[in-house]
Amino acid sequence: xxxxxxxxxxxxxxxxxxxxxxxxxxxxxFVRGLAGELLSTWEQPLLVAHVMGxxxxxxxxxxxxxxxxxxxxxREVPTLETRMDDVRTVMDAVGSxxxxxxxxxxxxxxxxLFAATYPERTAGLILLDxxxxxxxxxxxxxxxxxxxxxxxxxxxxEGWGRREFFDKMLVEMSPEIAGDEEFLEWxxxxxxxxxxxxxxxxFHRMMMDADVGDxxxxxxxxxxxxxxxxxxxxxxxFAQRIPDAELVSLPDLRGEYTWVHPEAHALTLRATEExxxxxxxxxxxxxxxxxxxxTDIVGSTERAAQLGDRAWRELLERHHxxxxxxxxRFRGQEIDTAGDGFFASFDGPARAxxxxxxxxxxxxxxxxxVRAGLHTGECEIVGGKIAGIAVNVGARVASLAGPGExxxxxxxxxxxxxxxxGFEDRGEHELRGIPGAWRxxxxxxG
Numbered sequence: 414x415x416x417x418x419x420x421x422x423x424x425x426x427x428x429x430x431x432x433x434x435x436x437x438x439x440x441x442x443f444v445r446g447l448a449g450e451l452l453s454t455w456e457q458p459l460l461v462a463h464v465m466g467x468x469x470x471x472x473x474x475x476x477x478x479x480x481x482x483x484x485x486x487x488r489e490v491p492t493l494e495t496r497m498d499d500v501r502t503v504m505d506a507v508g509s510x511x512x513x514x515x516x517x518x519x520x521x522x523x524x525x526l527f528a529a530t531y532p533e534r535t536a537g538l539i540l541l542d543x544x545x546x547x548x549x550x551x552x553x554x555x556x557x558x559x560x561x562x563x564x565x566x567x568x569x570x571e572g573w574g575r576r577e578f579f580d581k582m583l584v585e586m587s588p589e590i591a592g593d594e595e596f597l598e599w600x601x602x603x604x605x606x607x608x609x610x611x612x613x614x615x616f617h618r619m620m621m622d623a624d625v626g627d628x629x630x631x632x633x634x635x636x637x638x639x640x641x642x643x644x645x646x647x648x649x650x651f652a653q654r655i656p657d658a659e660l661v662s663l664p665d666l667r668g669e670y671t672w673v674h675p676e677a678h679a680l681t682l683r684a685t686e687e688x689x690x691x692x693x694x695x696x697x698x699x700x701x702x703x704x705x706x707x708t709d710i711v712g713s714t715e716r717a718a719q720l721g722d723r724a725w726r727e728l729l730e731r732h733h734x735x736x737x738x739x740x741x742r743f744r745g746q747e748i749d750t751a752g753d754g755f756f757a758s759f760d761g762p763a764r765a766x767x768x769x770x771x772x773x774x775x776x777x778x779x780x781x782x783v784r785a786g787l788h789t790g791e792c793e794i795v796g797g798k799i800a801g802i803a804v805n806v807g808a809r810v811a812s813l814a815g816p817g818e819x820x821x822x823x824x825x826x827x828x829x830x831x832x833x834x835g836f837e838d839r840g841e842h843e844l845r846g847i848p849g850a851w852r853x854x855x856x857x858x859g
Contacts, residue, residue, distance in 0.1 A: 416455035422506035430483035431476035435468030440512035442474045446520035448607035450482035454702045466682040490615045490831035496763035517541030529631040537635040547621040562621045573610040587668035614824040622830030629654035631702040631791035637688040704765040704789040705807035709754035711816040728758035735775045743768035763832045769819045775857035786811025788822040808843035819856040
């Protein structure tokens with residue numbers, strides 16, 4: 414089949430390659446998991462049937478993730494946050510206000526985060542055999558251990574691009590079709606075009622570190638989770654945490670590719686189409702996932718007394734100008750200002766961290782020390798502003814910070830895997846008025 418036209422959309426300084434397939438009444442963003450390359454997609458009839466199945470009831474938006482396929486190569490590791498930006502960029506480029514997000518395995522982490530962060534742009538979330546965490550934990554025993562990951566990274570570093578490596582990889586990913594030589598030839602070429610060896614290592618390292626477990630309860634859009642009957646654990650983990658999530662099982666499938674198995678393929682398409690058709694009218698969300706930032710001047714009372722009213726007022730004006738300049742730069746929204754303190758929200762945790770550090774560094778130049786705290790969580794929308802327990806957590810984290818220190822909750826740390834931002838463990842703390850112990854991290858380099 415002839416491949417559809419390839420277009421490009423600018424996400425910051427990066428060009429994202431995308432295609433539009435079909436003209437159905439709803440939009441569906443097909444986010445592939447590990448890797449993908451638009452043009453070679455159309456060289457595999459089984460995968461084409463999968464895409465065209467979606468296109469029979471929707472307008473399908475497909476794209477190559479930054480650093481892969483036809484999209485620009487990048488020096489830094491793409492984070493979940495930058496990959497969310499790329500989805501919004503493609504949707505904006507085609508005039509899509511709202512879309513269903515469809516993804517599988519690791520790709521489900523980014524689409525889950527997108528749905529929680531941008532519920533007003535997410536008509537529904539469809540996840541195939543999703544993964545919430547890269548590393549095994551007590552409550553998530555299905556992920557590899559750190560030792561297993563290190564061995565996997567070594568194998569990728571030494572083998573990516575070689576035919577024998579991809580032969581073994583296909584046996585792991587789709588044993589039912591691994592013996593088909595024609596399919597193997599396509600798979601090897603597809604993977605080589607998707608990721609370079611260095612990009613493959615960087616991408617898998619990000620996969621190891623990323624964790625969206627804390628985000629799941631903040632997903633408030635209709636959600637469908639399709640899973641392999643022989644491995645229900647990860648899907649049930651999602652369904653137990655995402656409110657009102659639906660579960661559909663796929664029997665008799667070994668591996669990740671539903672589209673190589675006729676029965677699993679038919680069930681996947683039918684479940685997706687029925688879900689899309691029965692999702693009701695759009696309601697404006699009253700809850701959203703956000704990263705909150707609190708800052709205040711260290712020793713402000715003493716400083717005000719030392720300077721006097723006029724000089725203190727002038728210093729505050731300079732302080733406010735610097736903070737607001739950095740909020741604009743990093744797409745933060747000022748929620749409230751009280752004296753020398755700021756409360757702001759962000760749609761991405763890495764942007765919030767970088768803004769906090771930029772505020773701190775900018776204020777140091779005028780002789781002002783601030784402290785900052787960050788947390789990512791579900792917030793209520795009240796009168797156009799955000800509120801709720803996540804806001805209280807952010808404020809309490811900020812209160813633990815010392816002069817010039819930027820502190821973040823573990824949720825923030827888990828969501829910026831691959832960003833290059835370093836952290837130093839500050840241990841567990843009791844936050845006043847908030848149940849449980851909370852692990853806090855200091856942003857390194859401060």
